[in-house]
Amino acid sequence: MRLLGLLAGPLAAAALLLIPSGLHEVPGAGHRPAAAAAVAAWMALWWFTEAVPMAWTSLLPLVLFPSLGVFGVRGLPSSVGRSALPYVDPYIFLFLGGMALGAALEQWHLHRRIALLIMRTIGTEPQRLLLGMLLATASVSLWISNTATAVMMVPIGMALVSQLESTEGRRLGHFGAALMLSVAYGSNIGGIGTKIGSPTNSVFAGVASRRLATEVGFLEYMVAALPFVLLFLPLVWWVLWREGRLDALGPGRGSDLIERELAALGPLSGGEKVVGSVFLVAAALWMGGDFLRDVLTPWVASAFGGFKLLGKHYEAAVAMLAAGTLVLLGRLSRGALARVPWDTLLLLGGGFALAAGIEGSGLSSYLGGRLAGLESLGLLAQYGAVALSTVALSAVASNTATVNVLLNVLPGSLPLLAVSAFAASCDFALPAGTPPNAIVFGSGYVRLPTMMKRGGALDLLASAVLTLYGLVWVRFVLG
Structure with a gap:
């Protein structure tokens, strides 16, 4: 899986960057949305497959954003500075x-x-x-x-x-x-x-x-x-x-x-x-x-x-x-x-840099138009789709990688983004979801069928509860 991810990341980036598509036709943006999408795909594939350490993947924007002209600013120092700024976010x-x-x-x-x-x-x-x-x-x-x-x-x-x-x-x-x-x-x-x-x-x-x-x-x-x-x-x-x-x-x-x-x-x-x-x-x-x-x-x-x-x-x-x-x-x-996990700080910085690139390139506007169908659904369907898809993705990928990708492509609704962030921590069915799930396997008491049975039920419960919770409470607090 890691070898496949290692190859798939740059190949997917090259395809998005070089093959003509709607990403190249955003008015006034030129190639920049395609470039941001290429970097996002590369990072997502490497994060999900853990082809290289996740902190290393998080450094890709520092190199790729300036070299691909994602922000469309003149001068290498300005481009590098704008790419590096998210890594020192408060x-x-x-x-x-x-x-x-x-x-x-x-x-x-x-x-x-x-x-x-x-x-x-x-x-x-x-x-x-x-x-x-x-x-x-x-x-x-x-x-x-x-x-x-x-x-x-x-x-x-x-x-x-x-x-x-x-x-x-x-x-x-x-x-x-x-x-x-x-x-x-x-x-x-x-x-x-x-x-x-x-x-x-x-x-x-x-x-x-x-x-x-x-x-x-x-x-x-x-x-x-x-x-x-x-x-x-x-x-x-x-x-x-x-x-x-x-x-x-x-x-x-x-x-x-x-x-x-x-x-x-x-x-x-x-x-x-x-x-x-x-x-x-x-x-x-x-x-x-x-x-x-x-x-x-x-x-x-x-x-x-x-x-x-x-x-x-x-x-x-x-x-x-x-x-x-x-x-x-x-x-x-x-x-x-x-003992502080310092690499987590790089992971956060990479996520913030990816968000800045998606926004600054015009890709967010493009994605917003493509995801307009989700916003046309009823509120119950919107929250249900976001909660269920996030829980499902976090079962096979780390929760941080999940939110770094999803929060940058979902519709720009603060309550919806919050529900997705909460749902990313609700991974109960598989040991790959989070380190605590894997740690308890060392006890000798947890078997995979037991985790899948009880955790699968909790995954579905979490999706349902978060759907209603987002609709009734989060939308009221953050709406």
């Missing part, structure tokens, strides 16, 4: 600061303490234990990457299953599978809820800013996204409990393990208190961003020659200030920063 610094905060939570094991406390609060009966694992995983994933969340929660889940098996005197294949899948699915769903929870959310915010000239604030995003997380998690629990209850478990003994884990963590350390305080202050500043930005805007404009302080500038500044504070206080080590 949303990239917002995500960087958010990842640094997550790394600090991991360094001091504060995320582990939070997860264990949630599980103890929910209860340790088998069905409550499953719900607690799901809610704890999703809660942590709101703030740190889904991969890091899954890596942390899998050992906790394995220890719980082992203790239950010791109590029951038999292997608990069904409950073990349900518990492991709750880690994968909770990691994916929780990341939907905040702007820093998943790279897909930053891609959505960046596309909204560049393509629609609309700033989606941190709190506004949470109001649009978090209710879906809260609504869908009980459905995930219901589907997984149908698998877990097949083992006919008696009363569990999970409370003993949870108490031992909490005791091993000891009382709150000074590092945990500092990291928790900085995190809470940053979250409060993000949520109060609209009011505070209005207060700061006149001062910033006066101090920096009329600079317009947008929401993304404010949020990125808060994120970087929080991360810098932790570094200066010695609460964020070089080793923790080294």
